[in-house]
Amino acid sequence: MSKFGNLSVIFDLDGTLVDSEPNYYEAGRQTLAEHGVPDFSWAEHERYVGVSTLETAVLWKQKYALAASVDELLADTNRRYLELARAATRAYPEMRKFVELLATEGVPMAVASGSSPEAIEAILAGTGLDAYLRTVVSADEVPRGKPAPDVFLEAARRLGVTPADCVVLEDAAPGAAAAYSAGMRCIAIPYVAAQSGAPEFATADLLLRGGQAGFTARGAYDWLVRSARSS
Template sequence: MRTSRDLPSPGPGPRRTAVVFDLDGTLVDSEPNYYEAGRRVLLRYGVPGFSWEEHERFIGIGTRETLEVLRREHGIAAPVDELLAAKNREYLALAGAHTEVFPRMRAFVDLLHGSGVPMAVASGSSRAAIDAVLAATGLGGRISAVVSAEEVAGGKPEPDVFLEAARRLGVAPERCVVVEDSAPGVQAARRAGMRCIAVPYVPGAADDPALAGADLLFPGGQGEFDARRAWRWLADSDRTLRRTTR
């Protein structure tokens, strides 16, 4: 596998920008683990046959919000906190055993880290789940701040996780660029006043108007994402921002 060290230099990078990554479906391919954890929990509470197509409805939505909808739709009597704890236990076991980092995203992280660009993760997952994935994949040492939707008032598409990530990084929102895979995430980034790179996880999702509103869109998802192109766009966007804010 090629890493950023094997690639030609992409040229000068951004000077004042911080990058805030969504985690699931953006940095790592954790959706299969979330699907399986949800399927197991629903089966335990009397809901068989939960399909991947049903799971796709909730990609980009926080775990609590997802379970609130499923609890209501399927008439589950257990409180959402009980369901949330059960799903987190299942997910942590699966994530600890295997979580894939998207190779082209790892190359992008390497480029940013090598240039000293501060990075954060802002996710709808629980803090325990985020920490477990970052530790298991080796990404944790390169991330300066982590925010879970558990720690803020509203999950995506509300901007709260991104605004809190900017606060923890000590960077103004307009100086931040979000990397996202879902429409709710792109909406949250725009509401936070941040620029956004969209790399859709779900095939065909690039047609969603919210994703089309991203500043840089890779319609083909991870297979089309280009770390050097994203890097050059960051540098150009940063120079434009500096000129307009002088």
């Protein structure tokens, strides 16, 4: 029997597997500037980390009283983001090692992301992670994005596993909340260190307050083995 038992692992994409937030910030900055908001800052962008692109467009329209429709804002941002993502997106080295370790052990894996299907496909292909991560769910494919559990539950359904046997890796508070609501265990790796004290992260089974700087493939692997033994 596998040392991981029936465990499956579901990865968030942006800020967890890959450092794509700079690209999302630049795409959003350019879109908002085109629609009359010239001073969108990185600090403002951090408020939307972990929020789906669709929900972000809804919030922008409300916050800045934009004349453009939500669909237009979403399309503009996604177009710009895809251009940036295809040019350069970096997978976190320890995350890549972790994925490779799990693949060697035959652990079922999926990606569940707030990004569009096109963005997910472009990033996984560009980083080579698509060789290991073939089950993919976008928030565009489910009724509600994070913090609702829909995207994680759909990933479990596609993997053919029960939510209680899933461990989620997440960098954002809405994602940690979604994992908890889905009845899944969670390894939280906060992208924004200042947000590590958010109540949503308190529900995580393993919280790495230092974010990616505190994450190692071997450490996560050993934690999963212990988690499987105790489940």
